[in-house]
Amino acid sequence: MKDRERMEDRTRxxxxxxxxGPTAHRLIETxxxxxxxxTVTVFGEEPRPAYDRVALTSYLSGKSVEDLTYPAPDGVTxxxxxxxxxxxxxxxxxxxxxxxxEPYDVLVLATGSAPFVPPVPGRDLPGCFVYRTIDDLxxxxxxxxxxxxxxxxxxxxxxxxxxxxLRGLGLETHVIEMSGWLMPRQVDEGGGSVLRGHIEGLxxxxxxGAGVRSIEAGPDGRVTSLVxxxxxxxxxxxxxxxxxxxxxxxxxxxxxxxxxxxxGIVVDASMRTSDERIYAIGECALAAGMVYGLVGPCNTQxxxxxxxxxxxxxxxxxxxxxxxxxxxxxxxxxxxxMSGALDVTYxxxxxxxxKRLFISDDAKTLLGGICVGDAGPYNALRPFVGKPLPGxxxxxxxxxxxxxxxDLPDDAQVxxxxxxxxxxxxxxxxxxxxxxxxxxxxxTRAGTTCGSCVPMLKQILVKSGxxxxxxxxxxxxxxxxxxxxxxxxxxxxxxxxxxxEHGTGRGCDICKPAVASILASxxxxxxxxxxxxxxxDTNDQFxxxxxxxxxxxxxxxxxxxxxxxxxLIVIGEVARDFGLYTKITGAQRIDLLGARVEQLPAIWRxxxxxxxxxxxxxxxxLRTVKSCVGSTWCRYGVQDSVGLAIALxxxxxxxxxxxxxxxxxxxxxxxxxxxxxxxxxxxxxEQGWNLYVGGNGGFKPRHADLLASxxxxxxxxxxxxxxxxxxxxxxxxxxxxAAWLENxxxxxxxxxxxxxxDSLGICAELDAQMERHVSTYVDEWRATIEDxxxxxxxxxxxxxxxVPDPSISFETERDQIKPMLIPxxxxxx
Amino acid sequence: xxxxxxxxxxxxxxxxxCPYTDLLPEQGAAVLVDDRQVAVFRxxxxxxxxxxxxxxxSGAQVMSRGIVGTRNGEPTVASPMHKQVFSLVTxxxxxxxxxxxxxxxxxxxxxxxxxxxx
Ligand SMILES: Cc1cc2nc3c(=O)[nH]c(=O)nc-3n(C[C@H](O)[C@H](O)[C@H](O)COP(=O)(O)OP(=O)(O)OC[C@H]3O[C@@H](n4cnc5c(N)ncnc54)[C@H](O)[C@@H]3O)c2cc1C
Ligand code: SF4
Numbered sequence: 038m039k040d041r042e043r044m045e046d047r048t049r050x051x052x053x054x055x056x057x058g059p060t061a062h063r064l065i066e067t068x069x070x071x072x073x074x075x076t077v078t079v080f081g082e083e084p085r086p087a088y089d090r091v092a093l094t095s096y097l098s099g100k101s102v103e104d105l106t107y108p109a110p111d112g113v114t115x116x117x118x119x120x121x122x123x124x125x126x127x128x129x130x131x132x133x134x135x136x137x138x139e140p141y142d143v144l145v146l147a148t149g150s151a152p153f154v155p156p157v158p159g160r161d162l163p164g165c166f167v168y169r170t171i172d173d174l175x176x177x178x179x180x181x182x183x184x185x186x187x188x189x190x191x192x193x194x195x196x197x198x199x200x201x202x203l204r205g206l207g208l209e210t211h212v213i214e215m216s217g218w219l220m221p222r223q224v225d226e227g228g229g230s231v232l233r234g235h236i237e238g239l240x241x242x243x244x245x246g247a248g249v250r251s252i253e254a255g256p257d258g259r260v261t262s263l264v265x266x267x268x269x270x271x272x273x274x275x276x277x278x279x280x281x282x283x284x285x286x287x288x289x290x291x292x293x294x295x296x297x298x299x300x301g302i303v304v305d306a307s308m309r310t311s312d313e314r315i316y317a318i319g320e321c322a323l324a325a326g327m328v329y330g331l332v333g334p335c336n337t338q339x340x341x342x343x344x345x346x347x348x349x350x351x352x353x354x355x356x357x358x359x360x361x362x363x364x365x366x367x368x369x370x371x372x373x374x375m376s377g378a379l380d381v382t383y384x385x386x387x388x389x390x391x392k393r394l395f396i397s398d399d400a401k402t403l404l405g406g407i408c409v410g411d412a413g414p415y416n417a418l419r420p421f422v423g424k425p426l427p428g429x430x431x432x433x434x435x436x437x438x439x440x441x442x443x444d445l446p447d448d449a450q451v452x453x454x455x456x457x458x459x460x461x462x463x464x465x466x467x468x469x470x471x472x473x474x475x476x477x478x479x480x481t482r483a484g485t486t487c488g489s490c491v492p493m494l495k496q497i498l499v500k501s502g503x504x505x506x507x508x509x510x511x512x513x514x515x516x517x518x519x520x521x522x523x524x525x526x527x528x529x530x531x532x533x534x535x536x537x538e539h540g541t542g543r544g545c546d547i548c549k550p551a552v553a554s555i556l557a558s559x560x561x562x563x564x565x566x567x568x569x570x571x572x573x574d575t576n577d578q579f580x581x582x583x584x585x586x587x588x589x590x591x592x593x594x595x596x597x598x599x600x601x602x603x604x605l606i607v608i609g610e611v612a613r614d615f616g617l618y619t620k621i622t623g624a625q626r627i628d629l630l631g632a633r634v635e636q637l638p639a640i641w642r643x644x645x646x647x648x649x650x651x652x653x654x655x656x657x658x659l660r661t662v663k664s665c666v667g668s669t670w671c672r673y674g675v676q677d678s679v680g681l682a683i684a685l686x687x688x689x690x691x692x693x694x695x696x697x698x699x700x701x702x703x704x705x706x707x708x709x710x711x712x713x714x715x716x717x718x719x720x721x722x723e724q725g726w727n728l729y730v731g732g733n734g735g736f737k738p739r740h741a742d743l744l745a746s747x748x749x750x751x752x753x754x755x756x757x758x759x760x761x762x763x764x765x766x767x768x769x770x771x772x773x774x775a776a777w778l779e780n781x782x783x784x785x786x787x788x789x790x791x792x793x794x795d796s797l798g799i800c801a802e803l804d805a806q807m808e809r810h811v812s813t814y815v816d817e818w819r820a821t822i823e824d825x826x827x828x829x830x831x832x833x834x835x836x837x838x839x840v841p842d843p844s845i846s847f848e849t850e851r852d853q854i855k856p857m858l859i860p861x862x863x864x865x866x
Numbered sequence: 867x868x869x870x871x872x873x874x875x876x877x878x879x880x881x882x883x884c885p886y887t888d889l890l891p892e893q894g895a896a897v898l899v900d901d902r903q904v905a906v907f908r909x910x911x912x913x914x915x916x917x918x919x920x921x922x923x924s925g926a927q928v929m930s931r932g933i934v935g936t937r938n939g940e941p942t943v944a945s946p947m948h949k950q951v952f953s954l955v956t957x958x959x960x961x962x963x964x965x966x967x968x969x970x971x972x973x974x975x976x977x978x979x980x981x982x983x984x
Pocket of ligand 1: 055056057058059060061080081082083090091092093094119120121122147148149150168169170195198285288318319320321329330331332333335362
């Protein structure tokens with residue numbers, strides 16, 4: 038019977054979902070996207086809507102609950118903090134711990150799983166935790182405040198993640214693993230020993246082949262130590278159990294649905310349980326013979342169920358359990374089988390690299406592989422599992438994300454998080470005419486979860502004949518980043534020299550401003566010096582922003598948004614005397630609009646005399662560093678956000694970059710300055726500053742990512758210096774930091790390596806470049822009004838400098854001027 | 867602004883506008899010829915061009931403030947307002963829309979730039 042026919046006389050299907058985790062979220066999202074027209078009621082036991090559990094640990098390093106929470110589903114009744122206690126299959130209703138019941142036509146169980154806590158004495162003592170929810174992490178963080186040391190029981194993927202979290206909370210950390218080596222589900226003994234070397238190098242203590250005899254309490258009743266079977270006691274005030282998960286099948290069991298011998302709600306390929314009105318998806322389901330503990334397969338199950346609810350034909354027949362992750366800074370990856378007739382192994386215990394490929398007995402077919410310390414082969418080879426080897430095995434061990442992957446078969450899975458094949462991606466490229474990775478992400482979801490397949494998406498684009506051309510324009514075959522290097526390394530100082538030596542023709546409105554910006558970033562002269570003036574957009578040429586009627590706006594710098602009454606009065610007087618329109622901008626400063634070209638120098642003169650300077654509102658440069666009032670006035674503030682904002686704005690003022698740069702500083706976690714919508718945003722903490730990068734407001738909003746936490750002011754400034762200089766060096770023309778970061782191979786981790794660990798050895802140069810910028814900064818307005826040569830351009834007409842442009846006129850609206858536009862007549866040829 | 871047809875009475879009527887050296891290489895300048903606004907440009911090779919100063923897309927008198935460059939070897943200016951590119955030689959917009967700005971004759975006599983709006 039079809040689900041729709043089960044609705045009897047009602048017209049709208051009543052769908053009830055139990056559990057609101059990542060899998061339930063994907064189900065609801067998919068139903069919504071496909072136009073499901075029934076009612077949806079979701080019960081979630083946790084006190085908050087579904088969040089990204091995969092990214093749970095980032096909560097401890099500064100991500101907020103809102104960051105992790107998925108966008109709220111539309112038109113869904115969501116009841117958080119309510120647990121479903123029973124299913125009445127006869128009357129088709131669920132009852133809740135809130136005491137009510139909810140009828141359903143179709144029920145979906147997405148109850149996930151719970152950490153398994155082995156029955157060791159003392160496991161219920163205060164100080165014992167599991168690692169699964171935001172509430173768990175809050176509790177662990179609280180307990181860690183007064184703790185010296187912690188133990189994680191379980192050395193698998195999640196256990197090591199928890200261990201890293203304890204280490205991050207400042208605890209001396211131990212890991213106890215029953216098996217002979219770490220991560221036994223993903224790596225073999227050789228890989229485990231290399232992994233152990235890495236982790237011990239970070240100061241963690243590993244106990245393998247070990248169990249727990251008991252957990253002991255001190256006089257206060259809280260955990261003080263953990264005793265191993267050999268009698269050794271480990272000092273610990275925090276104990277985290279991470280010894281595997283158990284599907285939450287209790288509701289299903291109680292109402293008589295079939296469950297597996299070792300747990301898990303049994304479902305068929307359509308994700309239906311033994312009751313055809315009830316589906317089970319995600320970590321609570323026993324699908325295709327197993328319980329999947331990874332988001333990728335769970336998402337696929339959710340999509341299959343959604344399609345079935347809409348009467349579609351989808352099936353779930355098993356999923357790839359390949360994993361690639363970065364744990365405590367070490368790449369670990371496993372794909373396909375973990376054994377085979379033949380294998381090739383590379384092991385470098387000193388460098389901490391282990392790679393092993395498993396091959397069929399005829400040495401022709403790739404069966405699987407394990408990587409520790411370098412996951413290169415994972416990206417390149419995972420799609421070839423079960424297929425002929427794409428090269429000599431020993432070469433493949435060293436295949437980076439190399440060319441091997443380009444020749445992938447169409448059915449090869451490229452994005453395992455979202456189950457997207459190469460064929461599907463190629464189809465989307467061809468049908469939708471996609472030209473960039475973002476397009477592929479939007480259309481297919483590939484690359485949107487863990488991001489590890491993004492380099493491969495790029496290669497597929499290239500292979501599909503898409504010209505991901507780097508050429509800036511017809512005059513330069515180089516990308517902006519390449520031109521930056523050329524100008525930097527060869528010491529080029531003029532556009533003419535650059536185009537003569539490295540380009541063709543005489544340039545255009547694309548390459549000229551781009552090169553002008555590069556020259557300015559590298560401190561090669563005032564932007565209106567000599568030939569440079571001819572490179573600038575009109576805004577840079579006139580150091581003001583052009584408006585729709587050909588007049589300009591003037592925006593003086595007001596660092597951090599702090600201004601004295603006297604200066605405010607000057608701005609008012611200037612506006613009044615020149616008849617300008619005034620408006621307070623979103624960037625905490627004041628815009629003066631309606632100035633004619635020939636008025637600009639006189640306006641600047643008045644402003645400069647009163648101590649103002651250019652605010653660079655016209656430039657692809659630092660705009661403002663906004664701030665909240667901070668600890669000086671605000672009763673919540675923990676640091677002086679205004680003082681820092683002013684210091685940063687004065688440091689980076691005038692810095693030319695591929696696009697405009699915005700920043701803000703908030704004095705505490707309440708974030709009143711909206712720092713996370715900025716290219717670089719700073720939020721005060723008790724210990725210092727958290728630095729966020731790559732945020733954006735505007736057309737395509739993006740929350741900035743946490744780059745580093747609890748920095749001292751000096752470390753903060755140094756990190757921002759390098760972030761900005763590295764961006765200026767490598768970004769495309771007109772690419773904001775948000776898009777730059779999203780396209781950066783290796784993303785945030787790579788950025789951290791480059792600017793905080795100096796993996797490219799360029800930090801000294803970045804620092805020097807910023808130092809030069811800071812020490813050579815001059816106010817562009819002042820430099821212009823003091824130079825008669827530069828002033829020559831500021832006339833209405835060369836042959837009638839005293840005549841204002843007669844086409845500019847204003848009317849009055851709300852007591853201020855407003856441009857009057859002349860109707861257009863256009864000639865076409 | 868109306869684009870006038872050539873008026874025979876003014877044919878060959880050259881109006882001096884400024885010394886050649888007042889024009890900077892690869893930049894434009896606005897000049898007032900009778901009551902008409904003209905954008906004059908000096909390209910890198912010293913050649914001069916004159917176009918109507920009115921940007922036909924925005925209606926503002928701003929063409930003289932655009933960036934001068936080349937497209938396939940032909941000298942161009944890009945409107946500073948919305949960046950449409952126009953040929954300095956023909957006044958035709960490179961976007962294929964057929965939109966055109968008027969072009970005027972321009973020359974240098976004894977170091978003085980002269981424009982004829984006929
Ligand atoms: C720290 C950590 C790191 C991880 N890292 C990765 C990773 O890198 N890669 C990867 O693929 N996977 C990872 N995972 C696994 C991944 O998070 C899970 O696969 C995923 O959360 C499964 O989603 P789910 O919705 O099926 O279950 P869950 O996330 O468990 O959600 C189920 C929800 O249902 C609620 N619920 C249960 N019973 C009831 C009831 N009776 N009434 C109401 N609500 C109920 C639960 O409280 C829970 O909120 C990680 C997990 C953790 C904990
Ligand atoms: S962010 Fe914090 S310090 Fe700043 S104004 Fe808001 S509450 Fe006060």
